[in-house]
Amino acid sequence: MEQEVNSMNYLTKQAAMKNAGDDILKISGMAHKAKLENPDVVNATVGSLYTDKSKLYQFQLINYVLATIPNEEMFAYAQTDGGEVFKESALKWVFRSKLSKMKNSMNISVVATPGGSGAISNTLFNYVNAGDSILLTDIYWGPYQFMINEIGANIVTHPMFDGSKFNVKAFKEVAENIVAKEQKLVTIINDPCHNPTGYSMTKEEWLELISYFNSLGKRNIPVVVIYDIAYIDYSMYGQDGSREILALLQETNEHVLNVLTFSGSKTFSVYGLRLGAQIALSKSKKLIDDFERTALYSTRAKWSCPPKIGISILNKLMSTEETEKVFVEELADARNLIQARSSIFLNEANEVGLVMHPYKSGFFMSIPSEHPNQLVEDLRKKDIYVVPMEKGIRMAVSSIPTDQMPGLAKRIKEVIE
Numbered sequence: 001m002e003q004e005v006n007s008m009n010y011l012t013k014q015a016a017m018k019n020a021g022d023d024i025l026k027i028s029g030m031a032h033k034a035k036l037e038n039p040d041v042v043n044a045t046v047g048s049l050y051t052d053k054s055k056l057y058q059f060q061l062i063n064y065v066l067a068t069i070p071n072e073e074m075f076a077y078a079q080t081d082g083g084e085v086f087k088e089s090a091l092k093w094v095f096r097s098k099l100s101k102m103k104n105s106m107n108i109s110v111v112a113t114p115g116g117s118g119a120i121s122n123t124l125f126n127y128v129n130a131g132d133s134i135l136l137t138d139i140y141w142g143p144y145q146f147m148i149n150e151i152g153a154n155i156v157t158h159p160m161f162d163g164s165k166f167n168v169k170a171f172k173e174v175a176e177n178i179v180a181k182e183q184k185l186v187t188i189i190n191d192p193c194h195n196p197t198g199y200s201m202t203k204e205e206w207l208e209l210i211s212y213f214n215s216l217g218k219r220n221i222p223v224v225v226i227y228d229i230a231y232i233d234y235s236m237y238g239q240d241g242s243r244e245i246l247a248l249l250q251e252t253n254e255h256v257l258n259v260l261t262f263s264g265s266k267t268f269s270v271y272g273l274r275l276g277a278q279i280a281l282s283k284s285k286k287l288i289d290d291f292e293r294t295a296l297y298s299t300r301a302k303w304s305c306p307p308k309i310g311i312s313i314l315n316k317l318m319s320t321e322e323t324e325k326v327f328v329e330e331l332a333d334a335r336n337l338i339q340a341r342s343s344i345f346l347n348e349a350n351e352v353g354l355v356m357h358p359y360k361s362g363f364f365m366s367i368p369s370e371h372p373n374q375l376v377e378d379l380r381k382k383d384i385y386v387v388p389m390e391k392g393i394r395m396a397v398s399s400i401p402t403d404q405m406p407g408l409a410k411r412i413k414e415v416i417e
C-alpha cells in the first residue's frame, strides 16, 4: 500500500501557498475547441497577434532573418548579458533616434533576459525585500502577482483612472503612504498600451510622475521605476512618437533608477523564443554599476544565459539599415491592423453606449463589470469568449479577425443588459 505523505512538509512555507489558477487557460482551451467546431465563435482570449485568418501573425523579415542564421548562432550558449552586439542592438531598437541623447545624458546597462517576464522578475528580485510594497495600478497584468508573491512582497494599488485620464493624484497619494512606512518607492508602470485596458499615458502625465519622483530625491527616498514597455511597438504614438515619451526619463534625477523591461515576444511576434532585456538607466553611475553586477549574478543563478536564437535575430535585424527599415514598415502594417479592429469596436461601443476603460492602442481592451465571471459565462453562451479580470473582462483585439468586429459591441452590450 502506498505510504501517505504530507506534501506540505516538503514544500517551503512560501511555496505551499502557490496556485497560479487556471481560469485563463481553461477559458482559452474552451474557446479554441469551440472555434474548431464553429468558425463564427469569437475567440478574444488569446494575448498574441493573429491574422484575419486566425493564424499567428508572422513578420516576413523575421522569418527571412531566422532562415539565414547559421546553426551555431542558434544552438551555442549566449553570453550571460547577451553580448556587446546584442546590447547595442537592443538599445538601438528601443531608443531609435533618441539613443545618442540618452547615452549622453544617462548611465545605461543592458542585460538580456528570457522575454519581458524574465526582465521584470529579475528586476524585482534585486530591488524588493520580502514584506516590501510595490505600487501598481488597480487594474494590472495578472502575472505581476506571481512575480511579486514569489519574492514575498506585497502589491499596493492606486485607482488607475480619473475619468478618462491616468490618476496621477491617486498614484502620488498611495506612493506617499508607502514612502512614509518604508522610505523607498518601487513601482511597475505598464505603458504604452497597458494590459488589459489599452490605455497609453500622455507626455504630460509622465512629466507629472517624473516631477514627483524627483521630489522624493529631495527627501533622500530611493525610487525604482520598472517601466514595462512590452507593447511599445504597438503604440498609437507610432514608432518614433513612443520614443519621445521614453526620452523623458532623461529628466529623472540621480536617486531614480529606471529599468525598462523590453519584450521581443510582442515586437517581433516570437513569443516562444523568449527574447527580452532589462535596460537600466540612471543619472547615477553607482546605481547602474550595482544594477549590472546584481542582474548578471541573478541571471547566472536562474537561467545561466538567455536563449541564443532571439539574440541572433535581433543582432541580424539591426545589422543593416535596410533590414531594420523593412521591418519597421511591416510593423506599421501590424499596428494598423489592430487599430482598424479596435476603431470598429470603439465607434460601435460609443453608438450603443457600451462602457469601456479608456482604450488608446494595443492588444487589449477591457470592459468594467462587478460580476466578471458571470459575464464571461453569459458571453460564452453567445459564442463570445473573453477573459475575466478583477472587476471586468478583457478582450484581445489582437486575435479577433477584423470581419468579426462589426456588431460585436452591440452583442456584448445586449448580454450585459
Ligand code: PLP
Residues within 6 Å of the ligand: 047, 114, 115, 116, 117, 118, 141, 190, 195, 228, 230, 262, 263, 264, 265, 266, 271, 275, 276
Ligand atoms: N508585460 C505585459 C504587460 C505583458 O502582457 C506581457 C506578456 O503578455 C509581458 C510583460 C511579458 O511578455 P514576455 O515574457 O512574453 O516577453
